[in-house]
Amino acid sequence: MSDTTLPSLKPSPRRATSPLRSRALRARVSHALAVLFGVSLLTFLVAHATGDPVTLLLPANAPEATRIALAHHLGLDQPLPVQYGLFLLHALQGDFGRSFLYGQPVAPLVLQTLPATLELAAAAFCIALLVGLPLGVLSASRGGVASAALQLLSMLGLAMPAFWLGLMLVLVFAVQLHLLPVDSSGGVSHLVLPALTLSLLSLARISRLVRSGMQEILDRDFIRTARARGLPEWRVVWVHGLRNVLVPVVTMAGMELGDLLSSAVVVEVVFAWPGIGRLSVEALGARDFPLLQGTVFIAGLGFVLINLLADILCARIDPRIASGATSSGSIAP
Amino acid sequence: MSRLSSSPRISSGLGVAGAALLAVAVLVALAAPLIAPWPPMQIDLRARFTPPAWEAHGVLRHLLGTDNLGRDIASRIVWGARISLGVGVAASLLGAAIGGTLGLCAGYFGRGVDAAISWLIDVQLAFPFTLFALFLLAVFGGGPGPVVVVLALATWVNYARVVRAQVMALRGQDFILAARAVGVPSGRILLRYLLPAVAPAMVVVGSFSAAQAILTQAALSFLGVGVDPSSPSWGAMLDLGRSYILSAWWMATFPGVTIALVVLGANLLGDWLREWLDPLAVSRR
Amino acid sequence: MSTHLVDVSGLDVRFGATHAVRDFSLAVAQGESVGLVGESGSGKSAALLALLGLHPEARVQVSARTLRVGGTDLLSATGPQLRDLRGGVAGLIFQDPLAALNPLLTVGAQVSEVLRRHRRLPARAARQEAAALLALVGITDAQARLGHYPHEFSGGMRQRVMIATALAGQPRLLLADEPTTALDVSVQSEIVRLILRLRAERGMGLLWVTHDLALMAGIVDRVVVMYAGRVMETAPVDALYGRPRHPYTQTLLASLPRLDRPHRPRAALPAEATAPGHGAQTGCPFAPRCPRRFSACDTLPPLFTDGATQAACWLLA
Numbered sequence: 026m027s028d029t030t031l032p033s034l035k036p037s038p039r040r041a042t043s044p045l046r047s048r049a050l051r052a053r054v055s056h057a058l059a060v061l062f063g064v065s066l067l068t069f070l071v072a073h074a075t076g077d078p079v080t081l082l083l084p085a086n087a088p089e090a091t092r093i094a095l096a097h098h099l100g101l102d103q104p105l106p107v108q109y110g111l112f113l114l115h116a117l118q119g120d121f122g123r124s125f126l127y128g129q130p131v132a133p134l135v136l137q138t139l140p141a142t143l144e145l146a147a148a149a150f151c152i153a154l155l156v157g158l159p160l161g162v163l164s165a166s167r168g169g170v171a172s173a174a175l176q177l178l179s180m181l182g183l184a185m186p187a188f189w190l191g192l193m194l195v196l197v198f199a200v201q202l203h204l205l206p207v208d209s210s211g212g213v214s215h216l217v218l219p220a221l222t223l224s225l226l227s228l229a230r231i232s233r234l235v236r237s238g239m240q241e242i243l244d245r246d247f248i249r250t251a252r253a254r255g256l257p258e259w260r261v262v263w264v265h266g267l268r269n270v271l272v273p274v275v276t277m278a279g280m281e282l283g284d285l286l287s288s289a290v291v292v293e294v295v296f297a298w299p300g301i302g303r304l305s306v307e308a309l310g311a312r313d314f315p316l317l318q319g320t321v322f323i324a325g326l327g328f329v330l331i332n333l334l335a336d337i338l339c340a341r342i343d344p345r346i347a348s349g350a351t352s353s354g355s356i357a358p
Numbered sequence: 359m360s361r362l363s364s365s366p367r368i369s370s371g372l373g374v375a376g377a378a379l380l381a382v383a384v385l386v387a388l389a390a391p392l393i394a395p396w397p398p399m400q401i402d403l404r405a406r407f408t409p410p411a412w413e414a415h416g417v418l419r420h421l422l423g424t425d426n427l428g429r430d431i432a433s434r435i436v437w438g439a440r441i442s443l444g445v446g447v448a449a450s451l452l453g454a455a456i457g458g459t460l461g462l463c464a465g466y467f468g469r470g471v472d473a474a475i476s477w478l479i480d481v482q483l484a485f486p487f488t489l490f491a492l493f494l495l496a497v498f499g500g501g502p503g504p505v506v507v508v509l510a511l512a513t514w515v516n517y518a519r520v521v522r523a524q525v526m527a528l529r530g531q532d533f534i535l536a537a538r539a540v541g542v543p544s545g546r547i548l549l550r551y552l553l554p555a556v557a558p559a560m561v562v563v564g565s566f567s568a569a570q571a572i573l574t575q576a577a578l579s580f581l582g583v584g585v586d587p588s589s590p591s592w593g594a595m596l597d598l599g600r601s602y603i604l605s606a607w608w609m610a611t612f613p614g615v616t617i618a619l620v621v622l623g624a625n626l627l628g629d630w631l632r633e634w635l636d637p638l639a640v641s642r643r
Numbered sequence: 644m645s646t647h648l649v650d651v652s653g654l655d656v657r658f659g660a661t662h663a664v665r666d667f668s669l670a671v672a673q674g675e676s677v678g679l680v681g682e683s684g685s686g687k688s689a690a691l692l693a694l695l696g697l698h699p700e701a702r703v704q705v706s707a708r709t710l711r712v713g714g715t716d717l718l719s720a721t722g723p724q725l726r727d728l729r730g731g732v733a734g735l736i737f738q739d740p741l742a743a744l745n746p747l748l749t750v751g752a753q754v755s756e757v758l759r760r761h762r763r764l765p766a767r768a769a770r771q772e773a774a775a776l777l778a779l780v781g782i783t784d785a786q787a788r789l790g791h792y793p794h795e796f797s798g799g800m801r802q803r804v805m806i807a808t809a810l811a812g813q814p815r816l817l818l819a820d821e822p823t824t825a826l827d828v829s830v831q832s833e834i835v836r837l838i839l840r841l842r843a844e845r846g847m848g849l850l851w852v853t854h855d856l857a858l859m860a861g862i863v864d865r866v867v868v869m870y871a872g873r874v875m876e877t878a879p880v881d882a883l884y885g886r887p888r889h890p891y892t893q894t895l896l897a898s899l900p901r902l903d904r905p906h907r908p909r910a911a912l913p914a915e916a917t918a919p920g921h922g923a924q925t926g927c928p929f930a931p932r933c934p935r936r937f938s939a940c941d942t943l944p945p946l947f948t949d950g951a952t953q954a955a956c957w958l959l960a
Contacts, residue, residue, distance in 0.1 A: 186580075195603065249737075255727060294581060320493075328483075
């Protein structure tokens with residue numbers, strides 16, 4: 026059988042209108058900027074509600090003149106919009122103030138711990154995608170008992186609190202079976218349990234989305250056409266079918282990555298993983314508002330950028346998006 | 359040839375099972391004083407770390423064992439249902455009020471209103487929610503009230519997106535156009551025409567949102583910004599159990615199983631409702 | 644071994660409770676062109692799909708006494724044999740090219756994959772051949788168009804692409820399922836002419852499924868008329884138009900507008916009493932709407948032969 030000699034179909038070289046320059050993309054970028062503006066505004070307003078930083082920064086018996094001087098130095102005697110403008114200006118320069126807890130600028134602190142979180146989230150993301158995608162495709166194309174079992178498993182995955190699952194995994198694999206290390210001191214094996222824990226929810230969601238998407242796509246006319254061309258079933262499912270499910274999957278994967286960053290907070294606490302989650306819990310304990318604010322803002326920034334990338338990727342997968350044609354191929358979860 | 363026989367994705371049996379799980383949880387919460395063998399806060403240091411009844415050294419009086427202060431796990435789970443379900447449902451309802459209103463307005467008025475509300479939705483979604491919730495609760499303090507409000511921030515987006523999409527689809531239909539043509543005021547169209555039409559979808563979203571709120575609440579309790587660390591909420595029990603995971607596994611295991619079951623029930627019910635109440639929501643979320 | 648391209652007898656197709664095709668028989672000789680005509684729901688498309696084994700096994704039950712296409716016995720064919728048949732022996736053209744072409748693969752890719760599968764061409768050669776095929780079906784600037792996606796073509800051009808993919812495997816039989824119905828009237832005749840030209844050039848057999856009896860004149864050699872899943876009449880096209888034997892065919896022809904007698908009132912079929920696809924058929928399925936029914940119609944008529952015509956009507960007995 027020479028089926029395997031068929032290489033995958035590559036999209037042909039791009040024509041005149043590259044999707045990177047299209048109007049649709051400019052719209053996405055300005056949308057991302059608008060969202061970032063909202064993120065910064067909201068973070069600023071919440072932080073503003075923490076009260077007067079001067080009373081937090083200075084001892085209670087500091088003289089009035091010192092208070093006024095510090096308030097002036099921090100720009101706190103300015104009207105609110107001006108203060109926001111200053112906040113934005115500083116944020117653009119990477120200045121999110123100083124952490125009370127560490128006495129250091131916030132940005133480097135967050136950026137030091139960010140790689141650990143990204144490592145964890147990326148590992149979990151890969152597991153979710155590499156396992157969830159095939160699982161979803163198989164259960165849609167094969168059906169039957171396997172499909173029902175997967176569905177029940179994914180329902181369980183959606184229902185279990187991630188941190189609790191983490192505890193149970195520790196209990197079983199590290200404590201009972203002594204298979205894997207519990208702590209987070211480097212090495213791939215230390216990544217396994219936290220990444221597995223973190224991935225399960227996304228894995229369940231991605232496989233469900235792929236499954237329902239594939240179920241719909243496999244009923245489409247062009248799938249029957251592909252079969253009528255005598256193509257092998259794997260090619261019908263994995264090339265003709267999967268490609269049409271990828272757009273909603275990539276869109277959701279972008280959201281998932283954001284969710285992973287969010288869930289990573291609890292998983293990091295369970296596994297004592299030195300990422301931004303643990304940093305922000307420490308900040309919470311010390312009521313270190315600048316640090317919390319900086320963490321939240323930087324995480325929001327990351328989320329917006331990731332989703333912008335996902336949008337660009339979608340436009341590459343589905344040329345109808347880039348050209349602004351109606352996307353009849355898009356399906357909802 | 360399109361789909362010839364649409365096989366339901368979830369059998370009604372699973373949906374009923376989900377509803378039953380939830381019903382049991384609600385009954386347990388309501389009847390907590392009658393069911394719980396012990397007061398949830400009763401400390402008995404002599405009985406601390408009693409394992410579940412079927413383990414060696416377990417006793418039938420403490421079916422699921424006791425915690426580090428000798429409090430009965432089963433009783434705390436029963437009483438915890440009140441807090442966990444109450445907060446989850448309250449957050450889901452508050453989210454429904456906010457998200458439903460904004461979704462109706464965005465879908466009906468369109469243009470600037472829609473742009474502004476869609477922007478709000480996207481901004482909300484841009485925050486990694488757990489971090490954002492930590493930040494908010496750190497600033498505004500803990501307690502049931504703020505926790506419900508913060509959880510409602512997590513759920514309103516679900517309602518707003520679904521309601522907005524449905525209203526947009528309904529807006530151009532004849533019965534709305536006819537109402538507008540004879541001069542029915544916008545407020546009345548929203549409340550009397552559109553709200554009933556989107557209500558089934560909101561019930562579906564409500565089921566999922568309650569599940570989400572219960573999970574998130576547990577996570578926040580786990581991080582120490584929950585309702586009240588000493589009250590018997592499932593999340594707080596998990597947090598406590600984590601410290602003793604190596605010596606008293608039952609402390610964290612049973613609250614976690616409880617959460618998983620309730621959330622599973624809500625999700626199953628939601629899937630089932632989605633298929634039976636509202637085929638629209640499946641295709642346009 | 645049958646010399647016919649298509650040799651079907653006793654074909655039944657069921658979608659659960661719906662019995663779409665009943666005891667269907669059809670023979671298409673090498674190079675012959677046959678029209679399969681029926682109203683929507685008459686089972687004509689279901690019969691066509693069964694010829695390539697394209698019904699999903701899980702939802703559709705297909706059975707037959709004989710079901711051979713191009714020498715392949717579909718009742719016993721293995722997966723690879725079936726796939727050699729599809730696209731290799733028989734090329735299929737669908738009604739709606741927008742739905743039938745994969746929206747996310749370039750047309751070049753979709754033509755090439757057939758060339759690579761059935762003619763074992765390497766990538767580069769397949770691409771060259773794909774361009775040649777697109778040019779053959781009348782797409783200008785074919786080389787550049789290879790990289791375009793289906794949504795970038797007009798409806799008529801999309802159907803040309805569809806035809807190119809159907810031809811790519813050099814089939815001996817072309818199956819066309821209402822290939823012009825979804826198109827603008829202005830391009831319908833172009834597509835008809837294109838298919839006829841290609842058929843003549845390549846000596847292919849043709850099975851053309853349509854609801855439009857008038858279209859068949861001048862296109863096919865022979866017409867098979869279906870009603871409620873059954874063959875009502877099969878006849879050479881001239882005989883069918885000149886002297887239709889079955890009352891159903893007569894009613895169909897009478898309902899056509901005629902240029903030579905524009906003011907003649909058109910006959911109309913009485914409304915259907917029951918959906919033809921459901922339930923057991925004990926009598927002639929057309930009897931409830933038949934202007935000429937009589938007592939014998941309570942029994943299912945077999946196909947009676949009258950010259951080159953066969954018709955399932957007791958009037959011919």
